[in-house]
Amino acid sequence: MWPFNDPFWAIYWPGGQAISRYLMDNPDVCRGRSVLDLGSGCGASAIMAKRCGAEHVTANDIDTVAGVVTIMNSELNKLEPPVCSADNMISSEPKPFDLILLGDMFYDETLATTLHGWLDRCIQTHNTTVLIGDPGRAAFEGHNFHRDLHHLAQYELPQSVREENYGLVHSSVWSYRPRLQGKQ
Template structure:
């Protein structure tokens, strides 16, 4: 593993991908057994290991190391309804592990761009895409700061957990719909989910871990806008 000054360099994609592979296992999310991901089985060890390798404290939680309920629901919905995805250019906001981006490609998308501000998430997405033999492009650019362009399907998996982020995402996807895009959202109605704004397309009972959630089964839905 390549390091800078004895530490893992988050800008070195090869080194980060090696770190992820070494500290996770290839597992299939319970609701989406067709897809394999490099996932952590516990949150604290992978979080501590990330801080140790980076030589920093208070690094962001390793969202990329888990298949969250909203993402699993959204991935399942796309695989079961490929007609909503096939032939489209797709943007995956807040890609995390890349689960929904991979599911979109498997459902027949022409292209998928996965965006995340966490470089570990982008590395995990690239690693997981290769594991599933699909091609997903990635970017760390904050696309929420601009106008939606070039995408006719936008995916939002479990992003309504912080107020400021939820407000930015909502503004962005509403602008995208005004430009003709379809938006699919996987979310168990987190704290800042904008209730009453979206149409419920499907409900799922998603097996999760109590280490991350408040129950072993998390009720999650797929919502659509546009």
């Protein structure tokens, strides 16, 4: 089932590519803000947030090797590395981030449901902005939180990425803004 020879953090996934491109096209989204790249993998979105002027960036991935890779990629890009954390933030109390970036995190129904609840708490507690990058995987498209997503951008994927991702041709960026309970 796993189509890659490399570990997951070695791949620049389509959702992460879309988020990075969106930040590059819209640097004011993260300029001067505190940013969390959740499930950061290779750290590309965290690196782009730093490049676009984020005041504080945390790259979070439960695989400690992803933090090492993020530091290496930051150095290759001649940037001070972000703070790297391997804590499972999804099961913790929300921290006061202005912006949370999630690329390719909604690949599984159970994880999508857990993320949904945690993101709601982040938004309710800290008024956090949430951006999600995804190429349209079934667990993402079919989840009930999809009604609270607002499409921001769509990007064509390079041919090599299409081949590595079962022929997916584009990836989108969405803003997640849930309706508050009791309000329409």
